[in-house]
Amino acid sequence: MTIIMKGKAVVDKIQEEVRLKVNILKKQDKYPKLGIIRLGNNPGDRSYEKSIVKNCENLGIQTYIIRRDPSINTYELVKIIEKLNKDSSISGILIFMPLPSHIDEKIIRNTIDPNKDVDCIHPLNLAKVLEGDLNGFVPCTPKAAMEILIYYDMNLEGKSLVIINRSTVVGKPLAMMLLEKDATVTICHSKTKNLKAIIKNADIVVTALGNANYFDKDYFSSESILVDIGTSVDENKKLSGDIDYDDTYDMVKAITPVPGGVGRVTTSILLKHVVDAYRKMDK
Amino acid sequence: MTIIMKGKAVVDKIQEEVRLKVNILKKQDKYPKLGIIRLGNNPGDRSYEKSIVKNCENLGIQTYIIRRDPSINTYELVKIIEKLNKDSSISGILIFMPLPSHIDEKIIRNTIDPNKDVDCIHPLNLAKVLEGDLNGFVPCTPKAAMEILIYYDMNLEGKSLVIINRSTVVGKPLAMMLLEKDATVTICHSKTKNLKAIIKNADIVVTALGNANYFDKDYFSSESILVDIGTSVDENKKLSGDIDYDDTYDMVKAITPVPGGVGRVTTSILLKHVVDAYRKMDK
Numbered sequence: 413m414t415i416i417m418k419g420k421a422v423v424d425k426i427q428e429e430v431r432l433k434v435n436i437l438k439k440q441d442k443y444p445k446l447g448i449i450r451l452g453n454n455p456g457d458r459s460y461e462k463s464i465v466k467n468c469e470n471l472g473i474q475t476y477i478i479r480r481d482p483s484i485n486t487y488e489l490v491k492i493i494e495k496l497n498k499d500s501s502i503s504g505i506l507i508f509m510p511l512p513s514h515i516d517e518k519i520i521r522n523t524i525d526p527n528k529d530v531d532c533i534h535p536l537n538l539a540k541v542l543e544g545d546l547n548g549f550v551p552c553t554p555k556a557a558m559e560i561l562i563y564y565d566m567n568l569e570g571k572s573l574v575i576i577n578r579s580t581v582v583g584k585p586l587a588m589m590l591l592e593k594d595a596t597v598t599i600c601h602s603k604t605k606n607l608k609a610i611i612k613n614a615d616i617v618v619t620a621l622g623n624a625n626y627f628d629k630d631y632f633s634s635e636s637i638l639v640d641i642g643t644s645v646d647e648n649k650k651l652s653g654d655i656d657y658d659d660t661y662d663m664v665k666a667i668t669p670v671p672g673g674v675g676r677v678t679t680s681i682l683l684k685h686v687v688d689a690y691r692k693m694d695k
Numbered sequence: 696m697t698i699i700m701k702g703k704a705v706v707d708k709i710q711e712e713v714r715l716k717v718n719i720l721k722k723q724d725k726y727p728k729l730g731i732i733r734l735g736n737n738p739g740d741r742s743y744e745k746s747i748v749k750n751c752e753n754l755g756i757q758t759y760i761i762r763r764d765p766s767i768n769t770y771e772l773v774k775i776i777e778k779l780n781k782d783s784s785i786s787g788i789l790i791f792m793p794l795p796s797h798i799d800e801k802i803i804r805n806t807i808d809p810n811k812d813v814d815c816i817h818p819l820n821l822a823k824v825l826e827g828d829l830n831g832f833v834p835c836t837p838k839a840a841m842e843i844l845i846y847y848d849m850n851l852e853g854k855s856l857v858i859i860n861r862s863t864v865v866g867k868p869l870a871m872m873l874l875e876k877d878a879t880v881t882i883c884h885s886k887t888k889n890l891k892a893i894i895k896n897a898d899i900v901v902t903a904l905g906n907a908n909y910f911d912k913d914y915f916s917s918e919s920i921l922v923d924i925g926t927s928v929d930e931n932k933k934l935s936g937d938i939d940y941d942d943t944y945d946m947v948k949a950i951t952p953v954p955g956g957v958g959r960v961t962t963s964i965l966l967k968h969v970v971d972a973y974r975k976m977d978k
Contacts, residue, residue: 535818535819535822535823535826536818536819536822538822538825538826539818539819539821539822539825540818541825542821542822542824542825542863542867542868542871543818543821543863544863569886570886570887570888571888572888572889572893578874580825580826580827584825584871584874585825587870587882588825588867591861591867591882591884594884594886596881596882596883596884596886596887596888596893597881597882598879598880598881598882599870599874599879599880599881600879601874601877601879603852603853603877603879604853604879605853605854605855605879606855610855610879
């Protein structure tokens with residue numbers, strides 16, 4: 413029987429913990445607040461924002477949303493971030509990425525207060541991930557993948573773990589986190605040769621390719637544990653992962669569904685960071 | 696015929712480039728200077744310092760050495776670093792690591808001016824490595840391994856490359872650098888299972904285990920390309936790499952000797968950084 417690693421159970425666990433912390437703060441009349449900066453009207457961003465706001469309301473976290481036209485320049489955006497940095501009522505800041513190409517992303521990432529950087533875009537927080545210090549803010553998506561593997565009791569020590577993604581947001585930080593759990597980590601990408609053999613021999617595969625249903629069951633074995641971070645829309649306009657779920661799910665050891673897998677957990681990680689940031693500020 | 700990837704040829708190339716830059720500066724009466732901070736009298740540190748000073752003299756780089764008793768406290772060490780940060784005649788700062796355990800290494804690493812951090816210990820420089828920005832200062836040892844592979848024209852794109860080391864100083868930054876060159880990277884360590892099979896199937900193996908002659912020829916194939924970063928003393932008090940060189944060298948495709956391989960290149964990378972730092976300061 414395949415273990416279907418649904419995100420919901422993980423979300424429930426994390427949200428319970430967050431709610432507990434929020435309630436303790438509430439009794440002291442203290443309210444964590446997330447500042448959100450969104451440029452433009454991208455439908456993906458809007459739906460992510462909506463989901464964040466809804467989750468914040470459920471958990472008792474306040475939100476403060478700043479929407480600007482994408483024609484804003486780097487200097488104006490820096491000013492907005494600096495204002496949120498100084499605002500003691502704001503414990504976390506989220507800036508929707510990627511930014512328009514005329515904005516100097518490097519400057520933006522260096523501007524955010526590292527203590528409010530709940531999405532881990534400041535270099536100092538990224539460096540901590542490389543150093544194996546996972547007590548700070550780590551990028552939410554790879555952290556969500558980790559939380560799922562841990563929640564479903566997947567043993568990582570000494571296991572061969574293949575990551576299909578080498579970005580600074582997903583693949584690289586995930587590799588760093590998994591090394592802390594003693595996995596043997598292989599990072600694959602578009603130039604990798606013999607990808608099928610590499611995947612088939614792995615104990616655990618985490619994929620974030622963004623190509624709907626790219627991997628069919630031929631890539632896997634009955635012992636494969638699969639975490640699918642990819643989300644894209646297939647030819648029938650259905651939200652799909654990198655793995656052809658229908659083809660695969662009943663022949664592997666464990667798999668995350670899409671939707672309802674990693675993506676679902678990501679927002680909870682973000683909100684946990686907002687509350688943890690508040691508690692640190694409050695000390 | 697095995698390609699013996701000696702460090703000397705790589706050193707000559709790097710030093711020629713460094714010497715050229717130093718000579719141009721000299722004509723303008725400008726002299727790059729490396730500040731070295733060494734605590735205690737560890738024989739390994741002393742011999743490394745001696746080699747650095749000798750190489751600096753050869754290349755026309757000045758040195759300013761600060762030696763202190765290891766009983767120095769964090770605050771006093773911070774003061775010394777801040778003085779070097781402010782000193783406009785100093786373009787690079789090297790602090791011998793590891794520091795005595797009573798010193799807060801985190802504070803020290805955050806104190807050094809990132810622009811003078813020629814050994815890449817400041818988190819901002821480490822973050823650049825994670826981000827794939829290799830134009831700043833990268834850690835010298837993994838960079839030396841890269842330079843050797845590039846000098847000897849080893850194709851990295853799509854190749855399976857196994858690193859045996861997961862430290863922040865060697866294994867992790869090396870993995871980040873190799874991903875930029877499109878290699879498929881596997882990071883192994885003490886908890887890795889089936890290490891022999893993983894190594895045997897790899898195109899390129901970089902090892903930094905620190906266990907003299909640990910890998911004999913059974914680990915490799917006639918196609919193996921081997922870079923040995925390990926340096927330790929074997930039972931006959933001979934300086935040896937992780938790979939049993941005498942057993943292995945004539946049956947693989949390429950190998951670095953120890954001594955005379957990666958270690959020899961490391962100092963040149965450091966001195967290149969000192970001169971590059973000066974040129975940036977001078978702009």
